Amino acid sequence: MRFSMTNEMMREIIMDHYGNPRNKKETDNSEYQTIFMDSVSCIDKIYIQALVKNDVLIDVLWHGVGCAISTASTSIMTELLKGKTTKQAQYILDQYLKMIHEEPFDESVLDEAIVFMNTSRQPARIKCATIGWNGMEKILNGNKKDR
Template sequence: MSFKNLDQLYRQVIMDHYKNPRNKGQIDSNDKLTIDMNNPTCGDRIQLHLEVKDNVIKDAKFTGEGCSISLSSASMMTEAVKGLSVDKAMHMSEIFSDMIQGKEFDEEDLDLGDIQALQGVSKFPARIKCATLAWKAMEKGIREDQSHS
């Protein structure tokens, strides 16, 4: 597949997650973590809801507003981390961070699925914060949850 076709496919994946977000909403559980994050540079705001039991992310949802990169990344992230152990989700976040910054990352380590569509954001440094907002919210929530345990 040519680079142009791959780029077009990635754009379609991003727009699909933006127009048809997965896991949009709130979690109805007393055991949920709620993390509010924003990107003052561009106005993206997200509220991430995580249900973590026995060190596994049982559910992940989000609400918020922002650009297509920010909201599609939140949609992809919530899909990817559901069912993962906290350690594996944090590791995935590290790999995502490396990928989005244009650093080398081990593609064999974890299947990133649709998340790889965001790889091109690395060419636009001003958009990196948009793409990482939901991921940073997840990291913050997990760290805070672990410090209370």
């Protein structure tokens, strides 16, 4: 469902998620898998927590400190992946990373995440736009290995 989003709309979406990040809370429920992502080159420190049951992402949470780009991209990711099967989640993740790296991608599954399509204009920020997504990928891959 392609619709053309103006730059102004994209800015607003990023600022909205930066100002009011979704699913930003910490749980000590041991059923959740936790991944800590930090970076040598920047000061982002982001934890991703996911509850996976029967190959479904029942819940996706995050907490930590980050810039507007890492905060908004992680927030949008949690909304997008919550309730998806691990297979669907992996597909969405792949499309997102393809978009970030300027490869052909299926935008029909990315919803608000397409606001990051211009990230490659600031190559130094690709790590910010992907830090949460890379964390999620670790959880998904770890999940595969366990079986």
